[in-house]
Amino acid sequence: MLALALLNARQTGPGESTLAVQTSEKTSARKRLTADRARRTSKADQVYSEIKEAILSGALAPGGAIDKLALCAKLGVSRFPVTAAINRLAFERLVVIEPQHGSFVAKIAANDVREWMMIRRALEAEIASEATRGLPGDTHREIERNLRYQQAAAEAGDVAGFYTLDVEFHKLIVDGLALRHAREILDGLRSHLERVRRIALSPPGRLPTACAEHKRIYDAIVARDAAGAGGAMRAHLDETTATFERIAEQNPDNFIG
Amino acid sequence: MLALALLNARQTGPGESTLAVQTSEKTSARKRLTADRARRTSKADQVYSEIKEAILSGALAPGGAIDKLALCAKLGVSRFPVTAAINRLAFERLVVIEPQHGSFVAKIAANDVREWMMIRRALEAEIASEATRGLPGDTHREIERNLRYQQAAAEAGDVAGFYTLDVEFHKLIVDGLALRHAREILDGLRSHLERVRRIALSPPGRLPTACAEHKRIYDAIVARDAAGAGGAMRAHLDETTATFERIAEQNPDNFIG
DNA sequence: CTCTAGCGTCTGGCATGCTAGCACTGGCGC
DNA sequence: GCGCCAGTGCTAGCATGCCAGACGCTAGAG
Secondary structure, rough: OOHHHHHHHHHOOOOOOOOEEEOOOOHHHHHHHHHHHOOOOOOOHHEEEHHHHHEEEEOOOOOEEEHHHHHHHHHOOOOHHHHHHHHHHHOOEEEEEEEEOOOEEEEOHHHHHHHHHHHHHHHHHHHHHHHHHOOOHHHHHHHHHHHHHHHHHHHOOOOOHHHHHHHHHHHHHHHHHHHHHHHHHHHHHHHHHHHHHHHHOOOOOOOHHHHHHHHHHHHHOOOOOOOHHHHHHHHHHHHHHHHHHHHHOOOHOOOOO | HHHHHHHHHHOOOOOOOOOEEOOOOOOHHHHHHHHHHHHOHHHHHHHHHHHHHHHOOOOOOOOOOOHHHHHHHHHHHHHHHHHHHHHHHHHHOOOOOOOOOOOEEEEOHHHHHHHHHHEEEEEEEHOOOOOOOOOOHHHHHEEEEHHHHHHHHHOOOOOOHHHHHHHHHHHHHHHHOOOOHHHHHHHHHHHHHHHHHOOOOOOOOOOHHHHHHHHHHHHHHHHOOOHHHHHHHHHHHHHHHHHHEEEEEHHHHHOOO
16 A cells, blocks of 8 residues: 555656565564564574585585576475575575576686685784774673683694684674674584685694684784784794795695686 | 574584585586577666665665566566576675565665775775786776876766776786686675765765865885785775765764764 | 487476464453 | 463465467478
8 A cells, every 4th residue: 555655656757667566664663673573484594504614624515506496305395495595605605506407516716715804904904903992891801711721722733622712712703892793604614615625724834833823813812912922923924925825835625716 | 493403404414514405517518618608687686786775876775675576567577587686686784684674775884884984994905005016908998097087077077977887996006916706895885885975975075075086096006015005095086985974974864982 | 430419317407385483463451 | 450372363484287379399381
């Protein structure tokens, strides 16, 4: 009813074809409080997570075809959730859809890795600088705990454990500043980089170095040295980039470009 | 029920729970050459573009509900493409889906604007620095042409025309470096910021200033002054951020938070 | 023996009917 | 007159059937 009114109102222009199909805002705003309901996980969400995990873990190899029907059978759902999930994955470039042909796990190009790392470097350096303006007390405590664990993992040569702590360290800073969008972008980048990392874990010798780099970043943040924090983050991620380059060099088959 | 299905699907091996439903890579790789076919635009793509344009132009107001069925009727398609399109828009946070309730155009929070601009600043400053390592000759020519037009638009007080050139200027640099992913991220940010800009165009007095800032950035790139280019870009985007802040201040109704 | 044309099969894209769950509202009880 | 509750009308989510396009194989012609 109201939608119609809006439609008619907007049809003032002759060739003007607008999409203003929209109802009143009041109805939704009124009960917005109720809308904080827990985000129900739909089947599509679950399928999405499953496939993404499979891609990141390497169970679905880069360049490989994805058999939708087999997935449906395996997960016991219809094609709809699977299609929706794959569309989402295509949107974040983890999957490539070739119309009327098939869906494939995206390949990894060495150039893409460099670009992802450049973006990460720019963003995380900025964030590190920003963090010198103050982080919540909880975040400080968590980072300090994280750094102690890193030290322990590095000394024990626990590469996998260290990696988890490494990821957590970077996320703690972003979350401490409550940067939702930056967090999402960085998570997306990490999804892609994660696939590279799976090909070859960092050499164990890198652990103590990385740990020291993390400490240097955090110390600069505590000292409220914006330039120093940004610089330390840049240096750290440049080292990480070098590691990736080495992985690509030693595993040329897994990369294109 | 679904949980059970997923659980069963996961019980493929003892510890090994994989989704490796994947056919040989060879079949797809063999005729990959043929796969360069032009990216056909599906109905879902078209619907996506239509709705996005409507949101960015403000025809669909922030917070407003989206009537899917009316959209179907209006565009002459079934619900499927519309659903797919809205899912994609929800993924880029232009639309919020409340399960079993409705789909709504995302509201704009002042905090989000600040964060988007922070991300833009970090990325574009990095890119400006990177550009000092060399841009293609074509890009140089196009940027110089663009800057001349900017000058003309600024002198004529053509705010809309200047904005188009402004966007083009920033894109030219990114494209000159062939940074696909950074380009996509920045486009996504610009989608959101575009909605803010629609609320109030920049004051005409800002045009000559912005034009001068653009020139300063380009001059530093030509002079291969990495720090200068990055700094000039930061200064330019800080000014832009201040403009946004002023818009938000003068139009509090359009923002939340 | 090679090249090509045609057909079969597989894929994603789309339409449509159905289900479950939320919000609003009118009627009933208190 | 006020508040609770069930009915109703909406929504998104899901299942399924059908269609069109693209690849691959094979048979037939040169």
